[in-house]
Amino acid sequence: MEQSEVLRVARLARLKLADSEVDSYARQLTDILQYVEQLEEVQTDGVEPMAHPGGVTNVLRDDVVTESLPVAEALANAPRSDGRYFVVPAILDAG
Amino acid sequence: MDHQLIVGLEVHVQLLTQSKLFSGCINRFNPDEPNSQTDPVTLGLPGTLPVLNRRAVDLSIRTGLALNCEIAPFTRWDRKQYYYPDLPKAYQISQYDLPIAADGWLEFVADEETGERRRVRLIRAHLEEDAGKNLHDDSGRGGESRVDLNRCGTPLLEIVTQPDLRSAADSRKFLEELRLLLSYLEVSDCNMQEGSLRCDANVNLKVTTDDGHEVATPIAEIKNLNSFRGVEAAIEYEEQRQLEEWQRTGLKMGDVGGEKETRGWDADRGITFSQRGKEEAADYRYFPDPDLPPLTVSAEWLEEVRATLCEPPADRRERLQAAWALSAYDASVIIDRGRRLADYFEEVARLCGDGKQAANWVTQEVLRIMNDRGIEIGDFPISAPVLGTLLERIVSDAITVRSARTVFADLLEQAEGSQPVTVDDVDRVIDAKGLRKVEDTGQLEAAADAVLARNAKIADDVRGGKTNAVGPLIGQVMKEVRGADARAVRELLLKKING
Numbered sequence: 001m002e003q004s005e006v007l008r009v010a011r012l013a014r015l016k017l018a019d020s021e022v023d024s025y026a027r028q029l030t031d032i033l034q035y036v037e038q039l040e041e042v043q044t045d046g047v048e049p050m051a052h053p054g055g056v057t058n059v060l061r062d063d064v065v066t067e068s069l070p071v072a073e074a075l076a077n078a079p080r081s082d083g084r085y086f087v088v089p090a091i092l093d094a095g
Numbered sequence: 096m097d098h099q100l101i102v103g104l105e106v107h108v109q110l111l112t113q114s115k116l117f118s119g120c121i122n123r124f125n126p127d128e129p130n131s132q133t134d135p136v137t138l139g140l141p142g143t144l145p146v147l148n149r150r151a152v153d154l155s156i157r158t159g160l161a162l163n164c165e166i167a168p169f170t171r172w173d174r175k176q177y178y179y180p181d182l183p184k185a186y187q188i189s190q191y192d193l194p195i196a197a198d199g200w201l202e203f204v205a206d207e208e209t210g211e212r213r214r215v216r217l218i219r220a221h222l223e224e225d226a227g228k229n230l231h232d233d234s235g236r237g238g239e240s241r242v243d244l245n246r247c248g249t250p251l252l253e254i255v256t257q258p259d260l261r262s263a264a265d266s267r268k269f270l271e272e273l274r275l276l277l278s279y280l281e282v283s284d285c286n287m288q289e290g291s292l293r294c295d296a297n298v299n300l301k302v303t304t305d306d307g308h309e310v311a312t313p314i315a316e317i318k319n320l321n322s323f324r325g326v327e328a329a330i331e332y333e334e335q336r337q338l339e340e341w342q343r344t345g346l347k348m349g350d351v352g353g354e355k356e357t358r359g360w361d362a363d364r365g366i367t368f369s370q371r372g373k374e375e376a377a378d379y380r381y382f383p384d385p386d387l388p389p390l391t392v393s394a395e396w397l398e399e400v401r402a403t404l405c406e407p408p409a410d411r412r413e414r415l416q417a418a419w420a421l422s423a424y425d426a427s428v429i430i431d432r433g434r435r436l437a438d439y440f441e442e443v444a445r446l447c448g449d450g451k452q453a454a455n456w457v458t459q460e461v462l463r464i465m466n467d468r469g470i471e472i473g474d475f476p477i478s479a480p481v482l483g484t485l486l487e488r489i490v491s492d493a494i495t496v497r498s499a500r501t502v503f504a505d506l507l508e509q510a511e512g513s514q515p516v517t518v519d520d521v522d523r524v525i526d527a528k529g530l531r532k533v534e535d536t537g538q539l540e541a542a543a544d545a546v547l548a549r550n551a552k553i554a555d556d557v558r559g560g561k562t563n564a565v566g567p568l569i570g571q572v573m574k575e576v577r578g579a580d581a582r583a584v585r586e587l588l589l590k591k592i593n594g
Binding site (some may be wrong): 008012014017051052053054056057058059060061062063065066067068069071074076082084085086087088089091 | 112113114118119120121128129130131132133134135138146147148149151152169171176178179180229230231238239243244334378380381383387388389390391428436531
């Protein structure tokens, strides 16, 4: 795995890597990918891709309302709040 | 040089469920009490598991069928990863390569005069969860943002069109027809101001150069348009901007720097502006969500949902014109005000047997009062059977239109006094006010003759040109013949006096 790929994956995951870490992660990720790539040796012609390992489908619930958390509890784990909203650093709405 | 505008829309529709897509947390627009509608699933707390809302699937299938889509017999759920404060899990559960509905179309009326319809093909409609809402500090740089997660997890259907639209006006008309259809289907309240219907527009131009070459300009995706006017204005602006940009730079789709760009719409300034750098195209790293088993839709389930479909507004508009001899304008006024008003009109028309009469009353009296009071037809105090019965009395020549207005006003007043108005009240008021037309013209003639004989002086005055002097005589005739039509009596008297 190239260093540039490691940096890209780190950026997507919002991880800040020290220069020394980039090399070691590149090696480790390469090892992991090679390990997983062994699966490609398995003959899968004519086998439907599996969507879920459980083998079940249609786990559904009826459209019934359950209780919400109190606001104070909803906000309890937030690094910052003003008692009503979660407060975060200023963002540009690009979403 | 010539150019052609090319537009495709992505429409996000919040579904009208009681609870959210993957938990029992209440689904309700409630910006005044931020973060009061969350639960561990909504907050993405560790150890929680999503469970799919059956109703959201029903409404998605209903929409897909009404949009002439194929409903996928097998779909699954994918994680779309991105970091944003309005999405606490850091991924959105969505449908990537197996949307619940695909390959549909919807037609809109492009030309109201001719009724010409244009068809827009739909690529897909997939079900996903909505994110929360970020509120930004407008004071300037260095501020902070606030996050309300009430909306987070609301079922959202994303409908994606082919780039089949060719003008800003057509784009708006298409979106209006789509909204009307969705509201007829009762799958969403489609309130653009509250964000239950939101639209992104993908816009670019096909430019034909003077030497006959065709080139495409880079695509701009204009995000989060939240009004019909905004959709039309933003696309109009973008058409002009891209034309000027192309003339200035010659940059084409596919060139370096010609990648797709995300733009916002500033309604106050009437401009679009670049939001996301072209170089950092989103990379969502979709993969199947292991927390959710796949969904299969059986033929029986499909038929069950199909039975809940209603006549599409476009078809109903045409049928009203044909069945009730309505003008295109009247039919549109009735249809565009929503399914309940269309139902109301049709019941009134059936009961009185005269579509034109029913349309006159519904588009004038009924809509005027609804607009004055800011109410919908469900809260209108005169029910369809009552109005239908009243209008039947006009159609069968039992009362005049003028008398019917009097009865109508009387019934409204009765409803004001919180006395529910029933069908029986129609004839009761007609008789109490003596408004039933006298069909026996002989009786009317005799009364007129008698009154004229008693008032020779007034008759002379009228004959001498003081036409208004006839007034008191009309009153006398009507006193003798209850239910006589004042206008008819006036005409009869004038005819007799003036020979």
